[in-house]
Amino acid sequence: MVFLQSDNRKKVVFLGTPHVAALALKILLEHESQLKIVLVVSQPPARSTRNGSETPSPVHELALSHGIPVLTPQTAKDQEFINDLKILQPDLCITAAYGNYLPKDFLSIPKYGTLNIHPSLLPLYRGAAPVQRCLENGDSITGVSLLLSVAAMDAGPLVAQEKFDLNHEIKAPDLLNVLFEKGAHLLVKSLPKYFLNPQQIVEQDHSKATKADKIKPEEGILNFSLPALALHNKVRAFAGWPGTKSSFSLNGDIVDLKIIATQVSPNSFHLEKGEILFTQNALCVCCGDNEILEILEMQLPGKKAVSAKDFQNGVKGKCFKLNK
Template sequence: MQADNRKKIVFLGTPQVAEKALRILLEAHQFLKVILVVSQPPSRSLRGKGDVPSPTHKLALERGIPVLTPHSAKDPIFLSDIKLLEPDLCITAAYGNYLPKDFLAIPKFGTLNIHPSLLPLYRGASPVQRALEVGVNKTGVSILFSVAAMDAGPIAAQEEFAVNNSIKAPELLDILFEKGAHLLIKTLEKLFSDKLKTEEQDHSKATKADKIKVEEGILDFKMPALALHNKVRAFAGWPNTKSSFILNDEPIEMKIITTRVSENSENSKIGELIFTKNSLNICCGDTQILEILEMQLPGKKVVSALDFQNGIKGKLLKLDL
């Protein structure tokens, strides 16, 4: 029987973007063998139908790959289990758990991470969201070695990606993790053939991408229209953006799903709200217009501005300032 000389991989990841990266990694089975998947613990079902495994967990079960779901990667039993497997390499992609030094010391070739930014920019939990929030026109993905400090390890590879002014965070995350997975495979070929050259990050240029708070999704129309548009793009998916309105003297809260920015051709005043055929226009703090193209009322589906306008025909809508 021929010996299996493939490199033994432990993959750590949780959400859908990590599942996509794992699928791509499994395609490289000619020289890689994923021997274990580590994911965050299953979440509780909203309908009371038991625990729901993460997308990465589900894929591993489909492919017959063992799965561990520790609450903490510092757990001594978890660390002991990883040591017993003697992995050649560990790979992380949106895992969502801190990896201690004891873990990082286990794999022979170290631990590589797919991070969706051009490090040292946007280190932290929300790199794509924070980049879109400030309106970047370029981002990318980095493959780096994990160290004790967050996202501070040596860079093994990077790839840039041009950002347009309409792309939202979920779409950009999908793109960057897919690109990152393909870039990772090229990087592994160099790593295992001893041809990989790494580069230390310039820590003086590091920026943070702090975890998003729910209250950040509340739109303040005293802000410039472009800043609000970028928030809508950045916080799409979670926590979403929303604002309060008055509909026939009744307060309502509405999610703002899709927007764009236009010039104030009607000389509207700040806070003024005007319906056009395809949008709900709001004059913002810089007197520019935020066009709301799609919105969602609580418990309802996402609708176009035209459908929303038809649904409230004859009723008075204004901002709850």
Template sequence: MARCSPPLLRRFFCCAAKSASATSAAASTKKKNIVFLGSPQVAASVLDTLLAASSSPDSAFQVAAVVTQPPAAKNRGRKLLPSAVAQLALERGFPGDLIFTPERAGEESFLSDLKGVRPELCVTAAYGNILPQRFLDIPPCGTINIHPSLLPLYRGAAPVQRALQDGVAETGVSLAYTVRALDAGPVIACERFSVDEFIKFECTIILLVWCLSVRED
């Protein structure tokens, strides 16, 4: 698997723009709509980076909607609280009516809302819900997943924990197209880094997000 320099999502959009058919000058400068899907804190870190990047005048994309798990009962009071991704989106001033929280990604009302956003691409990071084919058929550029391993290694759940348990010398983050089979789509790009024998799990997660969105050539 070739080593690819981040920011990976920016690279992806640049490549997509070059390969797209020519349109009018006005259309070529219009930002592409993406929809982000994620739920836990590590996904919120990715969303934060995407929102910051999309605010740049020369950004190729804008975050048009956010999809996350519904509010869940947490803590001793069992109070319903939004996911970390929903909290981050609201803190950043993202419109609440564009934060979708379906129980299942195949719900008709949700799919209708998603179509209304007209996403060019969907990006997932630890969303925690199976995406049906009807969902995958909506964005013309497909859906890509941010997976914290060097695919095809460590497909599925807990890839960071499993890699550290195996004592691997390096790990990384991959961008791959989402297909119906788990983490089996074509890999678009990856970023590698060495694993120090004393590195902690939380530090690894931070490094993965950093590799994805912060480092420059």
């Protein structure tokens, strides 16, 4: 007689879409002895306007490579999707940068609720762009929060948090990777205690809540009348998307120069506000506070990104100045 070993692992549905969510899913899959991911949910594949082909999200691709079924509803309100989830009866849902609003019908299904990995120290930076907004504000500390999802955005009680010290060089894409990886490890560490006592959670101090609004493309335009540090923080915050740029004049033609890497100059230059100067390794711009922003890497439209030194060689002999 053959005795089948029962599977006592909790049934988990994972919801996520971009690369950072795939990083979190990869870590959870490394702990299959504790969790059984029975379904992955992601946003629908992106359709190419050129040939109509579809590209699945990074989370979708990772799930398929592990033989995990994937659903891609247009919204989490889709009734067929809700019905499928009810039939599945998951113990827990986990969300990481899923990108769709979760209705009450969804939240009521999993036995242990839905836990979200959120890259900020809640109640700070609730919303779509917590990492970008904390870098834009020049924060010296951030972190990741695990919270129980409720109908209000990022307002649910906390399961765990972990702090992370920031330097003034890290950019948003790198920080997102760090925080989602930390969040996934924190989740694995916290789940045994959570399953034993799901009520042992801490309500957020809603009076201290701040918002992290979605980024608009026009926010990436740099205005050199602002302080140099504020501009440097914008470059870090909006790296990846939407990027940062400013308008320059090249032989009388107006060009938008993409600004990729900067630093506030440790040196002193005698420049007037709005003046520029090439040094050996930087394009220096005097900002609104009379501090110098050094542009270290940039990109002209249709060209590849280059160092300031290579850019200077490319425009040598041409009239190049800030477009005021």
